[in-house]
Amino acid sequence: MPSKEQTPETNVIPQKSFNYSELTEIVAKAVASAQIQLASTLAQQGDQNAKVLAEALRESKTPYVDPKHIENEKMMRDQMRETERRKRAAKRAEQEACPHLQGSSPESATTLPYSSFAVHVLDSSEVIGICTNCQKIISSRRPEDLRWFKVKSTNVRSAAGQRTFYDNQIAIKSRQMMDDELGTAIPDVTSVEGE
Numbered sequence: 001m002p003s004k005e006q007t008p009e010t011n012v013i014p015q016k017s018f019n020y021s022e023l024t025e026i027v028a029k030a031v032a033s034a035q036i037q038l039a040s041t042l043a044q045q046g047d048q049n050a051k052v053l054a055e056a057l058r059e060s061k062t063p064y065v066d067p068k069h070i071e072n073e074k075m076m077r078d079q080m081r082e083t084e085r086r087k088r089a090a091k092r093a094e095q096e097a098c099p100h101l102q103g104s105s106p107e108s109a110t111t112l113p114y115s116s117f118a119v120h121v122l123d124s125s126e127v128i129g130i131c132t133n134c135q136k137i138i139s140s141r142r143p144e145d146l147r148w149f150k151v152k153s154t155n156v157r158s159a160a161g162q163r164t165f166y167d168n169q170i171a172i173k174s175r176q177m178m179d180d181e182l183g184t185a186i187p188d189v190t191s192v193e194g195e
């Protein structure tokens with residue numbers, strides 16, 4: 001047969017099969033050369049194209065989020081914030097109206113002339129009181145609260161152990177403040193009344 005008379009190489013080469021690692025190597029080489037070609041083309045065309053490509057690559061990696069989903073989430077956050085604001089405003093209004101006297105809750109039959117504040121001495125020597133009716137917190141730090149400490153009470157004051165601080169004022173100020181102690185966190189009560 002004439003084919004057998006041809007050189008053996010022409011028959012062998014088309015039948016050559018590649019194993020997996022050989023194929024991987026061939027593909028890697030092809031990709032590398034394509035990348036080099038692309039890079040050199042970009043270099044020739046100037047930095048602008050490279051920037052555009054980089055930006056496109058970056059954007060392709062950012063997962064798509066439906067703008068409506070973002071809008072809904074914002075609306076839910078706003079609603080939750082508004083609910084919380086009203087809740088705090090209502091609490092604030094309740095505290096403003098409370099006489100801070102024992103038996104001043106609507107469920108009590110008689111109101112007594114004694115203070116409803118349960119008083120506690122912190123380890124920083126700051127004295128705080130919490131109204132057992134409205135949960136208002138008073139502090140010896142605030143001059144406007146001192147009058148409440150003067151009202152007679154049947155509550156026995158409690159006290160933490162005592163600690164010595166390098167700077168007692170810093171220790172007192174580092175206490176986490178409650179809502180009604182933070183002037184800036186208090187929502188406007190009047191805006192709720194009108195609703």
Ligand SMILES: [Zn+2]
Binds near residue numbers: 095099116
């Ligand atoms: Zn009260």
